Amino acid sequence: MIGIREIDAAAERIAGHVVRTPTVDSPGLSALLGVPVTAKLELLQRTGSFKARGAVAKLLSLSEAERAAGVVAVSGGNHGIALAVMAAALDVKATVVMPRTAPARSVRIAEDAGASVRLTDGMDSAFALAARLGEEGLTPVHPFDDPVVIAGQGTVGREFAADAGDLTDVLVSIGGGGLIAGVAVALRALRPDIRVWGVETEGAEAMSRALAAGGPVPVEVSSIVTTLSAPSVSALTYEHVAALVTEVLVVPDREAVRGSLELAEHAKLWTEPAAGCLVPAARRVAERVGPGARLGLVVCGGNASVADVAAWTTRFGLG
Structure with missing residues (x-):
């Protein structure tokens, strides 16, 4: 497993090549979810995502x-x-x-x-x-099964820890697990009391299936959320999540799309469903943690076209 030193080294290496994205309190999301919400805006990163x-x-x-x-x-x-x-x-x-x-x-x-x-x-x-x-x-250049890539993604968590106010829980989307592995390492090192929650969509449940099986297993991918649709996680990302993440929540595609619409309406953020899935999951976390919850959302990407969002909205009857 990687540590905070590898993430610190990655931050130094990539400085000047990437954007230190904003960390902002969201009054709109706080009102929607009933608890304070802070968002890390990786959709404003170069290329439109943390990748x-x-x-x-x-x-x-x-x-x-x-x-x-x-x-x-x-x-x-x-x-x-x-x-x-x-x-x-x-x-x-x-x-x-x-x-x-x-x-x-x-x-x-x-x-x-x-x-x-x-x-x-x-x-x-x-x-x-x-x-x-x-x-x-x-x-x-593997998308997630590489400690150097994971350390690079972990710089998101390093910045979030430095820039956010008090947080109790942070939610991170999971495809192959590179982002949540790196973010969890950074947050647990710098903010040890924060709980980290993973979020997947139904039909892209590689990490939750791995956790249930005790290790990576192949999954049949059927989610519309192609950016989360890894056919399996790796042993490397599984080990990080098993050790550092509180739980992985799974939401339906329809709710992920609804979450993107809610992010647009209440947070003024144009996101893809890989980020939209955080909203229904955040409702569940807020209910479980109670009124003392202070949530952080890693808004991982915004690479969805207007046509894509319109088609999903029609498909799921969300107009």
Whole structure:
């Protein structure tokens, strides 16, 4: 497991390449949820999500030969965007493998940044293709199964701990678990009394299934939330979550989309459902903790198009 020293080193390495995103109290969310709420606005990060942190941390750690070979990554959207943009900034050739279910906007942004985008029929086949490309000589940049990437994502928690007021509970979305692993390390080191809660959507329950099984297991992905749809977590992220996270909550896709609409209406934030899922989970945490709760939300990304949100709103009858 990584520690706060690795996160401190990552923060120093990536300074100047990423944004120190705002940490703000949200009167609108506080009124909606009935308890004080503070938000860490990673949707304002370069490339629209926290993924830029881990991507550039890894790129900066590579040798000259590894960079010259070019990098390859699997992504449901945000990791691919981040790697494409950050690699271009460092003059490194990038290949991004995405499932065909990835948002068209994500594919377009990665291509516009200069990456070669390869599409597959699903996440399992995307990881398989990326593994083959790695064997052929490209340098892998895994979206979560890498201590350097986790340390980069952990800088979110380091900043949150420094910038937020008193918090009792922090909620973090989970795909493969890189973000929550890093954030949990930082928060438990710097704010030991804070509870960290993970949030997944139904059909993208890789971490909660792993916790129930005692280790990573393959899951069948069916959630609309492609940015959370890892086919399994890794042993590395599982170990961090099992040791440091209070509980992983699972919410339906419909509630994740409703959460995005509520974030837009009450917090004035345009988010993707990977962040929207925090709102219904926060209601549950507030009910369980009681009136003394002071919640922190890591608003992880905002890479959803107007067309995407409109389609989901219609699909789930939320208009």
